[in-house]
Amino acid sequence: MSSTQGKLTLHFLPGYAPDLNPYELVWSRAWRTGVARRPLMKGEKLAQSVRQQFADIGNSPARVRSFF
Template identity: 35%
Template sequence: MITTAPMAAACMASANAPPNSVVHFSRADTEPVRAVGDFIARTGGRLRLFFLPAYAPDLNPDEWVNQNLKARVAREAVADEQGLTAAMHSGMHRLQKRPDSIRAFFADPHLSYISP
């Protein structure tokens, strides 16, 4: 379970983010979201809050990263848990080094709500 303090801390860390940065939550737990919403309201528009439906993987950029990793790992010959771990780490490292790949996810019309 995510509590208010970690969510607020994540938003505060995001306060140094570029203008129009996005924070998104599902409506699962309203108390932490209310605290985060209050914090975001005090950022003067630097952060924007979007509420996603309970299940909307096509609207969640995290799921686009997961989908990319799963597709990459599926193409590799993984024999055991150690191989799977190595393949996942390799895929994450590749995405870290290729921010253009991450930006490309946001070009999809499903994620247009995030664009400034």
């Protein structure tokens, strides 16, 4: 790699590594504790419930840090 003069390094990453992907941990948390665990109540909207669930996760700095 004389063209990069040693300034470029390749790092090979696994094709699928959910334990290294914070998004997977957020979705896992949502799946285990949220809307997926209980049926919607009459008049309750799925999109609104999911948005609220993710907002609750995002409003907890300790929880967000735990994903990293």
